Amino acid sequence: MREVSIVGVGSTPFGKMSDRSIQQLAIEAAVAAIRDAGIDRHEIGALYLGNFVAGPLVNQEILAGLVADELQLPGVPATKVEGACASGGIALRHACLAVATGECDVALAVGVEKMSHASNAQTTSALNCAMDNRSDGATGLTFPGFFGLMWAAHAARYGTGREHVSAVVRKNKANGLRNPLAQQGASLSDDDIAASALIADPLRLHDCCPVSDGAAAVLVTTRDRARTSHPGYVDMLACVQTSGPPRIAGFESPCSFPATVRAATLALQRAGISTRELDFVELHDCFSIAEIIDSEDLGLMPRGQGHRWALEGRTCVGADMPINPSGGLLAKGHPVGATGLGQIYESVLQLRGCHPNQVRDARFGLTHNLGGTGVACTVSILARGDR
Amino acid sequence: MPPRDVCGVCLSNRLAPEAVPGTGTVVGATMIRRPPLALRERGPYVVAMVRSDAGPFITGRVEGDAPPPGTRVELTAYDGDAPVFRAVM
Numbered sequence: 055m056r057e058v059s060i061v062g063v064g065s066t067p068f069g070k071m072s073d074r075s076i077q078q079l080a081i082e083a084a085v086a087a088i089r090d091a092g093i094d095r096h097e098i099g100a101l102y103l104g105n106f107v108a109g110p111l112v113n114q115e116i117l118a119g120l121v122a123d124e125l126q127l128p129g130v131p132a133t134k135v136e137g138a139c140a141s142g143g144i145a146l147r148h149a150c151l152a153v154a155t156g157e158c159d160v161a162l163a164v165g166v167e168k169m170s171h172a173s174n175a176q177t178t179s180a181l182n183c184a185m186d187n188r189s190d191g192a193t194g195l196t197f198p199g200f201f202g203l204m205w206a207a208h209a210a211r212y213g214t215g216r217e218h219v220s221a222v223v224r225k226n227k228a229n230g231l232r233n234p235l236a237q238q239g240a241s242l243s244d245d246d247i248a249a250s251a252l253i254a255d256p257l258r259l260h261d262c263c264p265v266s267d268g269a270a271a272v273l274v275t276t277r278d279r280a281r282t283s284h285p286g287y288v289d290m291l292a293c294v295q296t297s298g299p300p301r302i303a304g305f306e307s308p309c310s311f312p313a314t315v316r317a318a319t320l321a322l323q324r325a326g327i328s329t330r331e332l333d334f335v336e337l338h339d340c341f342s343i344a345e346i347i348d349s350e351d352l353g354l355m356p357r358g359q360g361h362r363w364a365l366e367g368r369t370c371v372g373a374d375m376p377i378n379p380s381g382g383l384l385a386k387g388h389p390v391g392a393t394g395l396g397q398i399y400e401s402v403l404q405l406r407g408c409h410p411n412q413v414r415d416a417r418f419g420l421t422h423n424l425g426g427t428g429v430a431c432t433v434s435i436l437a438r439g440d441r
Numbered sequence: 442m443p444p445r446d447v448c449g450v451c452l453s454n455r456l457a458p459e460a461v462p463g464t465g466t467v468v469g470a471t472m473i474r475r476p477p478l479a480l481r482e483r484g485p486y487v488v489a490m491v492r493s494d495a496g497p498f499i500t501g502r503v504e505g506d507a508p509p510p511g512t513r514v515e516l517t518a519y520d521g522d523a524p525v526f527r528a529v530m
Contacts, residue, residue, distance in 0.1 A: 179478040188443040190500045192522035194473060194480045195488045202471030203490050210469070210510035255472040255507055301443075302490050302500045308468045 055154040059280035059439065060288040062091025062273035065399040068387030069237035070170040071267040076112050080121045080166040083269035083392075087162065088125075091273045091284065095125055098273075099158020101132040104145035104165035105391035107180040111172050121164060138184035139340065140425030141165060142270065142394025143295070143432030149274050150293045159275055165396070166269035167389035177265050181390070184426035186301035198262055200302075200427055201341040202254035207308035209256075211358070214346060216256065218361035220247045222342045223260050225370055226378050230385025232411040233400075237387035238264050261342040266387030270395035272402075280439065287439040288405045291325035291418075298428040311428035314351035318422070318433050322353075325418075325435040329353050332435075333416040334404055335375065336397040338424040339382040345369075348422055349377060352433070371413055379404065379411045394423035394432060405438040417441045443522070461495035463516030464529070468492050470507040489514070491526060501526050 064086025066079050074082070080103065088095050103118035114120075115134070122132035137144045142165030149161035169177055178196050185191040190200070208214045223242060230239030242260060250259035280287035298313030299305055306312065322328065335354060339345035346360035354375050355363045363369055369377040380386050380400035383393060401419040403409040409416075416438070423432045447454050470489035480486070487503040491514055501524035503514060514526035 174475060175478045175481050178475060182477050186443070188522060193488050193500050193502050194476055194483065194486055194523065195500055196473055196475065196477055198475065199471045199473040199488050202473075203469035203488065205469070206471060206507070206510055207469030207490065251474075252472070253475055255474075257471075303443075303497050305490075305498055308490055308498070 056156060057277035058150045058153045058274050058290045059277045060272055060290060060398070060402055061275050061280050061284040062087040063271070063399045063402045064090055065235055065270040065396055066268050067235045068266045068268035068389055068396065072171060076108055076114060076117065076166055076168040077120050077124065079168065079267060079269040080117060080164050081124050083271040084121060084125060084162060084164050087271035087273045093160060095127065097160045098127055098130060098162050100149065100152040100161040101127065101130060102145040102148040102163050103134045104141035104394060105134055105167060106136060106138055106141050107167065107169065107183065107390060110180040110183065111176070112168050117166065137430035138425030139338065139390050140394060140423045140430040140432055141391040142396070143423030143434065144430065146272055146395060146398060146434065147293045147295045147432055149272070150290055153274050153276060159279065160273065162271060162273050163395060164269065164271040165392035165394060167391040168267045169265045169389065170267050189301045189303060190427065196254060198254035198257050198341065201343050202257040204308055204347065205256055205343040208343065208347065211309055212361060214361040216248060217244065218365045219261065219342045219346065220244045221364040222339065222345045223247050223384060226339060226382045226384040229371065229379050229411055230381025233381050233386060234410060236381040236385050237266055239381055239385050257341060263340050263383040263388040266389040268387060268389035268392045268396070270392045270399045272395050272398050286406045288402050289437045289439055291435040291437050292321040293432065293434045294321040294324065295432045297430055300426065300429040302427065309347060311347065311351055311424060311431065313428050313431035314348060314422065314424060317431045318352045321433040321435050327418060327435070332418050332420050334379055334413045335377050335420045335422065336380060336382070336400055337377060337422040339378055339384050340388060342384060345377060345382065348424065352420070352422060371411060376413050379409065379413055397421040397423060398434065401436050405436060461493065465491040465493040465499065465514055467508045467510055467512040467514055468498065469510055470503060472507045489526065499524060503528065
């Protein structure tokens with residue numbers, strides 16, 4: 055297998071973008087990645103597109119083929135991949151594999167979603183396609199509900215209270231204020247958060263990521279080529295995908311996602327580094343409590359300490375383990391199929407030293423993208439090329 | 442829950458249902474205030490993750506308010522495919 059590096063990234067802002075179609079969003083991000091890499095697009099040998107709910111929400115499939123056609127890549131295999139909210143991360147893994155195996159020398163991963171035009175109930179129903187609808191879905195469980203009951207379980211086991219979880223919201227919303235691509239950066243007080251509407255107890259509105267439109271794209275090639283012709287390249291030390299139980303009945307614990315634990319363990323092993331060497335993490339905070347569970351699953355702190363680290367400010371930029379300097383899904387937004395690649399975009403900017411909320415001297419970063427009730431997960435470890 | 446389609450050991454699809462006690466303990470519960478389309482007229486309602494006395498977790502609705510973790514519940518009915526529990530004193 056050949057080593058793989060990122061040589062181009064592109065992203066639209068995340069938010070409500072009623073003036074652009076889903077294809078236009080995807081193409082905008084793809085073109086930005088191609089220009090960033092400065093390569094001839096005809097060198098692209100494979101395209102993978104991550105998307106989750108374009109079928110139910112915009113009545114359009116074959117997005118990979120539509121994007122390949124606009125980019126004028128005749129004959130190039132163009133594949134849509136779907137793994138609920140992990141679709142973007144999975145698209146990247148396939149692009150990396152295409153280059154690593156020698157199938158092609160340059161591959162493009164694009165992620166896109168368009169959701170903001172739909173009603174709350176339509177969006178909730180479309181996202182519920184990521185549940186097993188014979189069991190969890192049949193009870194009327196929603197994703198806010200799923201994370202609400204996980205919080206209740208985490209609180210009973212570890213004492214995770216409103217103040218701990220609000221610390222995650224405050225940090226990510228404040229980080230989002232520094233990110234021009236973010237949909238919902240804000241300066242919030244604990245009172246603002248505690249006064250927002252209940253969605254699925256104890257989760258309130260500010261605990262939930264917004265509904266977003268957006269796209270992100272990443273261009274990968276061999277490390278040998280990146281080194282010689284692409285300054286600012288970023289090495290993919292690992293890009294691991296795992297699966298986990300598709301329904302609550304398969305869980306071992308109500309406070310952990312086995313797919314995350316497994317992906318993180320494998321990714322760190324492959325990268326040959328420990329969590330102590332990570333300068334920042336972009337993880338899947340679709341809901342505030344998810345950041346605490348994910349950070350424990352990734353091994354960033356001892357199990358059961360995630361809520362304390364959040365409250366003590368140890369996950370802020372400049373502290374022990376900066377989590378979601380981009381604002382994360384809570385503030386940057388969550389255009390589902392684009393999210394995993396948006397995390398890579400943010401990480402590449404960090405490792406190039408040009409992020410609007412820069413972590414000082416960042417050399418290693420980790421991204422974590424989780425789908426459904428933990429049915430699919432990707433963890434990638436990225437490193438500055440000239441480290 | 443739901444019944445498996447094939448045996449996890451030998452992959453046979455000749456599986457028979459087995460009765461288990463309809464009791465368990467709440468691990469976490471939530472009051473859902475923004476239901477999906479199919480249940481738009483039904484909310485708010487409570488969904489809980491229950492550790493059944495038979496072993497696995499079961500997801501089901503619970504009558505009344507969201508019970509705190511540790512509450513003992515028993516299965517009282519099915520609403521379609523959804524088990525409905527009630528707290529037992």
